[in-house]
Structures are given as structure tokens and as C-alpha cells.
Amino acid sequence: QKEVEQNSGPLSVPEGAIASLNCTYSDRGSQSFFWYRQYSGKSPELIMSIYSNGDKEDGRFTAQLNKASQYVSLLIRDSQPSDSATYLCAVFTSGTYKYIFGTGTRLKVLA
Amino acid sequence: KAGVTQTPRYLIKTRGQQVTLSCSPISGHRSVSWYQQTPGQGLQFLFEYFSETQRNKGNFPGRFSGRQFSNSRSEMNVSTLELGDSALYLCASSLTRETEAFFGQGTRLTVV
Numbered sequence: 001q002k003e004v005e006q007n008s009g010p011l012s013v014p015e016g017a018i019a020s021l022n023c024t025y026s027d028r029g030s031q032s033f034f035w036y037r038q039y040s041g042k043s044p045e046l047i048m049s050i051y052s053n054g055d056k057e058d059g060r061f062t063a064q065l066n067k068a069s070q071y072v073s074l075l076i077r078d079s080q081p082s083d084s085a086t087y088l089c090a091v092f093t094s095g096t097y098k099y100i101f102g103t104g105t106r107l108k109v110l111a
Numbered sequence: 112k113a114g115v116t117q118t119p120r121y122l123i124k125t126r127g128q129q130v131t132l133s134c135s136p137i138s139g140h141r142s143v144s145w146y147q148q149t150p151g152q153g154l155q156f157l158f159e160y161f162s163e164t165q166r167n168k169g170n171f172p173g174r175f176s177g178r179q180f181s182n183s184r185s186e187m188n189v190s191t192l193e194l195g196d197s198a199l200y201l202c203a204s205s206l207t208r209e210t211e212a213f214f215g216q217g218t219r220l221t222v223v
Binding site: 031032034036042043044045046049088090092096097098099100101102103104 | 144146153154156159166167199201203208209210211212213214215216217
């Protein structure tokens with residue numbers, strides 16, 4: 001089992017819709033969770049961080065964390081073509097004391 | 112506030128050569144991590160430095176090494192380059208070891 005798993009996609013959503021990106025992790029001791037956006041040929045850009053169970057909202061983005069289910073998600077409301085990118089989930093694991101990245105989900109927002 | 116700066120942005124090297132990449136973290140950030148990104152493997156952790164000490168290392172051969180200076184700037188070195196070392200090398204800095212990490216623009220290394 002991979003430490004951090006994401007569906008590679010592509011996930012295609014129409015413009016204006018809600019995009020839902022999911023991530024599961026294996027280390028129950030994980031403490032910190034991050035979502036990054038990466039455009040093709042560019043470096044990852046931090047979108048959200050979440051540390052406790054529940055929802056955290058920032059503009060059109062909402063991160064959701066459920067530690068009991070070892071699940072973290074990112075919702076993008078009113079999706080725009082400019083949101084088309086690869087979204088990376090990262091988990092800070094207390095066991096190895098390092099960030100583990102998923103392989104990313106490619107999102108395509110169709111105009 | 113300046114971001115993470117990586118130099119050079121692009122490099123072309125020949126097999127067998129060695130290369131040194133540089134990373135200047137965000138001011139005040141003490142943790143610097145290095146990653147290799149390839150299309151097939153995604154982001155692979157190379158190593159992490161905090162307070163001039165390597166705190167963590169990924170599963171890479173000894174040809175990959177690094178160091179951190181007293182001003183938190185970091186360098187990574189790859190010796191005896193192989194074709195498979197062609198990748199985007201990313202540096203990320205964070206205030207402490209477990210807080211949000213911010214990436215530089217990366218160095219794209221091509222080995223021919």
C-alpha cells in the first residue's frame with residue numbers, strides 16, 4: 001500500500017462545477033496535511049494546509065480532513081479553466097518525520 | 112517577501128560529469144528539503160536539512176549528496192551523472208520541520 005494515494009485522473013469537470021479531489025494516507029500518526037497545485041512545467045504551489053479534523057475554507061477552496069478514515073479531500077467551487085492542473089496531496093508523517101507526496105490528480109476544467 | 116530561489120534554472124550535462132544545484136530558502140526558514148520529480152515517479156524525497164544537519168534521507172544512491180550552510184542556504188551535488196538523473200530538482204523551505212513547505216521554481220537537469 002502506498003503511503004499517500006490519489007487517483008491519477010484526469011478528472012474532468014465543466015466550468016462552474018465543483019471539483020472534488022481525494023487523498024488517502026496510511027500513517028495514522030500523520031499530523032499535517034497539504035494540498036499543492038502544479039501547472040505543467042512549473043513547481044508545486046501551496047494551496048491549503050489542514051491540521052485538525054473538519055473543514056477549512058479559503059476562497060473557492062475547501063479542505064476536508066477525517067483522521068479516523070485517514071482521508072483528506074479538496075473541493076474547488078466554481079471551477080475555472082485556470083484551475084486545470086495537477087493537484088498534489090502531501091502528508092507530514094511523524095514516524096519518518098518527512099513529507100510524503102501523492103502522485104497527484106490531474107484536473108481538467110472544461111470551458 | 113522573497114520566495115525560494117533555485118539556481119540555475121536549466122542545466123545540460125554529460126554522463127559522468129557532476130553537478131551542483133543551489134537553493135536559497137525564504138528568509139527565516141531553517142528547513143530545506145530536496146525532491147526529484149520525473150514524469151513516471153512523481154515527487155521523490157531526496158533529503159532534508161535543518162540547522163546545517165541532514166535530518167532525513169530518501170532512497171537515493173550515495174552519488175546524491177547535499178549540505179546546508181549557516182545562513183540556511185543549501186546545495187545538492189550529484190556526481191557521476193547518469194541519463195536517469197534527468198529530472199526536475201525541487202527545493203522546498205519551511206519555517207520548522209513540520210510546517211508548510213514552499214517550493215522554488217526548480218532546476219531542470221538534462222543529462223546527455
